[in-house]
Amino acid sequence: MSSPAQAVSLKRTPLYDLHRELGAKLIDFGGWEMPVQYQGILEEHRAVGERAGLFDVSHMGELEFTGPGAFEALQGLTPNDVGKLADGRCHYSAFLTERGTFVDDLLVYRRAADSYLVVVNAANTEKDFAWARDRAGAEARVENRSDDYALLAVQGPASPAIVARVVAPDPSDLPYYGFRQTEALGKRALVSRTGYTGEDGFELYLAPESAQEVLRGLLEAGRPEGIAPCGLGARDTLRLEAKMALYGNDIDDTVTPWEADLGWIVKMKKGDFLGREALERQKAEGVLRKLIGFEMTDRGIARHGYAGQTPAGPGVVTSGTHSPTLGRPIGLALMPTAASTVGTEFSVDIRGRSARARVVETPFYKRTREVPA
Amino acid sequence: MNPDDRHYAASHEWVRVDREIGTIGITDHAQKELGEIVYLELPEVGHVFNAEEEFGTVESVKAVSELYMPVSGEVVEINKGAVAEPGIVNDDPYGDGWLIKVKLSTDQEVAKLMSAEQYAEYVREEEKGK
Numbered sequence: 001m002s003s004p005a006q007a008v009s010l011k012r013t014p015l016y017d018l019h020r021e022l023g024a025k026l027i028d029f030g031g032w033e034m035p036v037q038y039q040g041i042l043e044e045h046r047a048v049g050e051r052a053g054l055f056d057v058s059h060m061g062e063l064e065f066t067g068p069g070a071f072e073a074l075q076g077l078t079p080n081d082v083g084k085l086a087d088g089r090c091h092y093s094a095f096l097t098e099r100g101t102f103v104d105d106l107l108v109y110r111r112a113a114d115s116y117l118v119v120v121n122a123a124n125t126e127k128d129f130a131w132a133r134d135r136a137g138a139e140a141r142v143e144n145r146s147d148d149y150a151l152l153a154v155q156g157p158a159s160p161a162i163v164a165r166v167v168a169p170d171p172s173d174l175p176y177y178g179f180r181q182t183e184a185l186g187k188r189a190l191v192s193r194t195g196y197t198g199e200d201g202f203e204l205y206l207a208p209e210s211a212q213e214v215l216r217g218l219l220e221a222g223r224p225e226g227i228a229p230c231g232l233g234a235r236d237t238l239r240l241e242a243k244m245a246l247y248g249n250d251i252d253d254t255v256t257p258w259e260a261d262l263g264w265i266v267k268m269k270k271g272d273f274l275g276r277e278a279l280e281r282q283k284a285e286g287v288l289r290k291l292i293g294f295e296m297t298d299r300g301i302a303r304h305g306y307a308g309q310t311p312a313g314p315g316v317v318t319s320g321t322h323s324p325t326l327g328r329p330i331g332l333a334l335m336p337t338a339a340s341t342v343g344t345e346f347s348v349d350i351r352g353r354s355a356r357a358r359v360v361e362t363p364f365y366k367r368t369r370e371v372p373a
Numbered sequence: 374m375n376p377d378d379r380h381y382a383a384s385h386e387w388v389r390v391d392r393e394i395g396t397i398g399i400t401d402h403a404q405k406e407l408g409e410i411v412y413l414e415l416p417e418v419g420h421v422f423n424a425e426e427e428f429g430t431v432e433s434v435k436a437v438s439e440l441y442m443p444v445s446g447e448v449v450e451i452n453k454g455a456v457a458e459p460g461i462v463n464d465d466p467y468g469d470g471w472l473i474k475v476k477l478s479t480d481q482e483v484a485k486l487m488s489a490e491q492y493a494e495y496v497r498e499e500e501k502g503k
Contacts, residue, residue: 025408042409043435233408233435300412301432307413322434329412351430351437 013058014150014208015215022229030123030248032059032316035231039264042056045324047115048197049367052156052222053230056079056210057196057203061125061146063132065116070121074116077135077274079257081267086109089178090192093265095120096126096275100256100282104128107194109179111228117190117205118147121247135274150211154218155201155238158225163202166214167191167220176371184214195236198242199367237321240330243293243362250305250318250332258282259334260291291318293362296329298355302348303331308357310339310346317348335359362368375400375500376467379485381492382443387467390483392503395444398471399431399462402496407433415451416474422446424482428473431462444482446475 010033019026024035035056037044039338047053074082080093081163087110095103104124105120109117110285120128129144142347154163158364160172166182172178179192187210194331195201219227236246245251247363258266266279298300313336320331339346344359374382379389385403388395404410412432422442424430429440449474454474462470487495 036435037408040409157384237434300414301437303437322432 011059013056014211015056016060018212019056020369021107024229025234026233029059029232030121030124032058033277035229036230037233038229041231041233041237042324044228044230045237047228048156048230048234048238049325050157051225052154052158052201052227053197053234054150054165054215054218054222054227054232055153055155055232055235056211056215057153057213057235058150058208059122060146060151061128061185062149062205063118063120063125063129064143064145065118065132065136065138066112066143067138067141069137070114070116071141072143072284073132073136073142074118074271076122076137077132077269078108079266080108080278081270081271082110084150084267087112088178088180089177089196091265094257094262095131096110096257096273096279098275098278099253100258100275100278101253102247102251102257102260103131103253105245105251107261109190109192110319111181122210123174124247128167138316148207149208149243150208151196152188152206152211152215152218153197153201154204154222154227155195155197155230156178156227157198157199158222158227162218162225163191163204164225166217167202167204174202184210185217186216189214192372197238198244198363198365200371225237226292236326240319241323241365242322242367243332243364245291245332246319255291255334256282256287258287259289287316287337290337291332291333292335292340292359293364294331294333294346294357295360295364296331296348296355296362297345298357299344300350300353300355301329301331302333302350303315303357304359306324307349308333308335308343308346308351309317311334315339315346320321322362328373330360331357375489375492377489379413379467380443380486381495382441382486383447383487383495384441386441386443388443388483388486390477390480393477393480394447394449395445395475395477395483396471397443397473397475398466399440400492401466404470405467407436407438408433409434410462413456413459413462413472415456416448418448418451420448421478423473429446431459440472442475443486445478446473448473457492480491487494
């Protein structure tokens, strides 16, 4: 047994004290002191799958794009088609380098034709802000508003019923990836039907000073359904079962959307955007590697960075965990395209031991949910 | 509480000695730090280890940790029940969640380990350092 690393001047969310009070185990996550678990990862994962879970994800970064050039700036900086977004709708997209690789993955919220909120990964916030500001042009104003927002996620099948008791008017009419500016317990809130768990759910963007009251309100409102405070541990197992990519693990500035099986966020018909040329070229030439889902057929968890060996050459594990729903080890890996078809067997070096794995269909587990279209 | 009838290592394993046989496991503090344990890798019977040598790994949902021998000895039994149901190590780390039994190479080493009281103090100090 080795001791955990010492914490050094980590950032804290407005809910830090409440996490301590709720008995969270806190860890360093990309420079933030965040709850990894409260009751236990498996129990929290189950709560989200069967009832509801409440996550503090205030570490996420928020960039605001405003002004007459905001639309064009985002259209040029992201591969998804911002022109298809109506007011009150958001979509998944990315910032890409000229090589077509990920600077970050993100959500773009359209508040108005000249006002957008871009939500980015915590550890990338400063990098993304500088990157976007330098490329947005004179007609767009880019601001890093991350300190002005706390962010709570209520996820799981009971989340519409719970959120309806806290957010007014009832937001359960929101379609998937719809949002509105509204109120939670009388406090200003932007509420969207989004999440990073594969379950139905909502995310509430709040002023930092409102966050604690709203979090307590949600825990109270969700008591009949058995809502559980959840940490980043369960968030990771949930997103992995749903095959949602994690920046820094599965995608980074060496990986393109084609390779990451995220080609659906690339809209070639929309016109020019940063990274487009490289993506066109790669599409014409064909990708050499692909992000695949796998299951271990031998014992043990293949974790991030472990080397894989396929009949078509080497690959690398990008994420790996024990799947709470399936009860066996699963993971994602970048593998040679020729070894990326379902059923392909390969081996992974687990700390010096060779263990067998097999490419499987993803998502590993698909939730049924009823959300307005 | 940590039982008084055994000896504790700084790497959070315990050993309970019954004549020349030592039963080895991880402490309650260790299982709490790890969270829900999902895999155990334990050595083969007959393997001989020195004290402080790595003898296996314990893996939770979020992390993998090495297991270190609190004493030197030859493995005479592994807990197959715990390998099959690793959650037992979380539920009962000092009882049914034991890991291996070894034939001690020497009776001199346990004296270097901590008592239950010393170990409790050691954990308190370690927590303070966080």
